[in-house]
Amino acid sequence: ELKVEQNPLFLSMQEGKNYTIYCNYSTTSDRLYWYRQDPGKSLESLFVLLSNGAVKQEGRLMASLDTKARLSTLHITAAVHDLSATYFCAVGTGANSKLTFGKGITLSVRP
């Protein structure tokens, strides 16, 4: 059974500082997705990582995938309040886009 673990589950970040959050998964996969969820809202796709060594960047967020270590990282550069949200990683296995989600990491940026 595929397990997806995210840590930490909650992170209080100071504005302007850099942080990294992690997503580990237990079985072989070459598809990993990052989603963002604002309070009371649905999930919005951030990144799709489809191969070992894949790196994607958008604004202050950069995601990477190491399939050998079964690890994805989401790096935050110079945190700002707008980044406060819950971030989920999801791992694809088998056919038909079936995804297993982690429990999510809630980020809170303080002044």
Add this chain to the structure above:
Amino acid sequence: DVKVTQSSRYLVKRTGEKVFLECVQDMDHENMFWYRQDPGLGLRLIYFSYDVKMKEKGDIPEGYSVSREKKERFSLILESASTNQTSMYLCASSLQDEKLFFGSGTQLSVL
């Protein structure tokens, strides 16, 4: 603009009622999914469908059934609602092995 529409944002039902949650997508996606989201548990897959009239159980199918009579519509059915089915229900759709697009969610309360 891509769209996944869930019929109700909030729903209150009584124990034992039969409940229908409807989801429609306008992107001609083959795959459709029903997840439930609970605090501290993340998203858990209930059922998914990769074609009309096809369905597969996810990780927590007990107490639920689904129907996909048309490509654009995927319904989740609670045959006899129970209080432990109080949750946020999220519908999603995708192309093969592509990212998921989520609806805005239905917050179901079973009293």
